[in-house]
Amino acid sequence: MPGRTRFSPDHEDHSDQHGFLSGYSISKNGFLPAREPLRRLPSSYYAPWETLLDDLPLLIKERRIRKAVDRMQGLSTNKLHTEEEWRRAYVVLSFLSHAYIWGGEKASEVLPQAISAPFLQVSDHLSLPPVATYAALNLWNFECGGSDFQDLDKLQALHTFSGTQDESWFFSVSVAMEAQGAYIIPVMLHALDSIQERDYLTISRALDELSVCVGKLGQLLDRMDEKCDPMIFYHQIRPYLAGSKNMGAAGLPNGVLYQDANGAPSWKQLRGGSNGQSSLIQFFDAVLGVEHRSSGDDARTKSAVPSGTSKPTPTFHAEVRSYMPGLHSAFLEHISSMKSLKDFANEPGDSDEQRQLWLSFQGATKALGDFRNKHMQLVARYIIVPSRKQNQSTQLNLAVASSRPGRQSESELTGTGGTALIPFLKQTRDETYVTGVKNPTE
Template sequence: MPGRTQPLSDCNERSSDHYDLLHNYSVSRNGFLPEREPLSRLPHHYYTPWESILDDLPSMLNSKSIRKAVNFIGVLSTSKLHTEEEWQRAYVVLSFLAHGYIWGGEKASEVLPPAISVPFLQVSEHLRLPPVATYAALNLWNFTCSGPDFRDLDKLKALHTFSGTEDESWFYSVSVAMEAEGAYIIPTMLQALEATQHRDYSTIIRALDQLKICIGRLGRLLDRMDERCDPMVFYHQIRPYLAGSKNMATSGLPNGVLYEDGNGVLCWKQLRGGSNGQSSLIQFLDIVLGVEHTSSGGSARTNAALTSGTSEAVPSFHEEVRSYMPAPHRAFLEHVSQMGSIKELASKQGGSDKQEHMKRSFQAATKALGDFRNRHMQIVTRYIIVPSRKQIQGRVVNLATASSRSNEGSERQLTGTGGTALIPFLKQTRDETYLAGIMTPKT
């Protein structure tokens, strides 16, 4: 890829093996983004009713006519979806329609009508994704680019938004640019993991040094959020629609959302909403560095109930949200998990100059990832914590108003769109990242 440090390669054969592996897991030259721009429309005219509502979604949400429009259309079959790109496009469309319907009234709708729920369940089953607006729906498969390089943030634009604002398009585009920017480091770190098997310290050191640089670039992209996304617009016009149905009782969904499968079977679902925690790139970096996360992401009350009640093991948030990633990507992460981590080698006792150099490079890369998470917390403070303290007027009940009207007025009470206890979760995740760089020697 032009303008980018090329992946490490001691031999062409090994490099080719890496790219074959990545291809098998649908990891493209753009990383976890697709090889080409996602479809901007379903090709078959049969799906015009879906596409027409999506075209007018911002205005329908503004006029609160979205539910009437959805209730007017019938249940469309998924039989005319053929390629994976079409299934992905349908997932994007139905994600936006579903969240628009749920959050597009004075109160949240606890019932998703068959016109959305039936095809949404079918599309989700095909893609092995939950029927909710995931990071894949909002970011990975929801962009267009006016140039060939998806890293160029200024040329990216979201295909769809809830608010119709440039702020929302920019919010999604920052994540897309970050995914593209981090793509080159994936084969590089795979080679570093392989190098741990025969203690090729030089290869590992070069990879870790590149990783530190890459994380710095990701952080600089994240810092550009302020350029075109206003915190108050994000908090009040965008964030409410990203919320899922898990831990959303105060926002009007005590039981989650009721789905119908088309055969008369009704099922309540409590699902996490779109969250950057669902980024496969960031989890990949955690895996190769050996960063371990333990938080379930629940509220203080939820975690207290878990510790006092059942002995059943509760998966960490990072483990749970892999089910919200595209199936090939979570399979890739599982594959990489089986390769071990650089931390295992960095923690071993030894005294050679190269091993000590490798340890320092490892610690520098881990610190860079912790600093990146610290930057993310600063963004969260500006875009969520500060706006939540400003009381707003209006009858609409959603994630923003529920947070702003919290009687306890505490950061601890704020819930993320992914259903996490926001600040405690982010702090723990950051601290666990820094902790990975503090190594207990192993023989």
């Protein structure tokens, strides 16, 4: 994909937080849009796309999605005008692309030009890769029976691959979590600004509130079981979320071949949608100073900075920022360039204020580590356990490849984002916990 535009604020002062955050496309709902995403593209020119998407679950179930796409005429992106329309087009093409790739007995290594050409153009406009990212599946793919996006019971996914309530609930849980966490963003920005004044009380209170916020996110995550069945998730939903990176066992050893508007082909290996692409969680890491070292690509979660190399592999967390909307990624770059609360909390001193700050910081890192541990337990219920059960499907996809003989080890399971699933999650959790250890040795 093309080089991403780098955005920078006019100044380091975040006192005008509304203006500062809106400049990074961060709304009152955090990284979610200020209002519900478009439900359809307004121009009738795009009716062929929208009609296919309306029928997607049935076309997938009856194995007719590829024939339907193959018959489709290529459409231009010239009739997309507003950013909301570009985002809507990205959602539509993400779902159609993944349905085509994974909607047969074998994965398709070639994405037809009628889909890939506009997908490349839309992705380029949004500074996103042409794959179903977290933004496509969650941030821009929901409707709400009210104005409060935190209310999980009023959320519904606009689109699913399976047509099940389970899948809608799966996406909606993430939407509710993003909305729930929105209020903490300006609170933590104020805490970072307070480092300069050495305002220990303000920072300690912000960290305590962060712990409460992360706890609320964990409570929402606990609700996944209410309406999402692990077996339905594993066999009917998860396969369609996968990308094309590290997916050789699932039938894509070279990735997927795209064609642009001129017919020029290019192979791409891209990570699929995953919660690792949530800007909110990475914001917590950046504020607290949590450092992640894994590339996520190896079962042993090798360091992303191997010895004796001049060009280190980017860490997974750094790499997936290019899978976030461009302005959100730029916001995280800005926050990461600032002095973190870890640096401030680790400064020498033993005053009552400093001791309280450290306790609050330790509590926040523990809360985030506990949240990641809770997520890993969810993965065990929704991926590890189902992967051990016999599957009769002849379709070659991520679920079948993960559960076939020879891939039973937890260390061999691959996530939809292309990571070595369990070892990666364990390392990420442990790196969070160790951040709360006073002056840890490297």
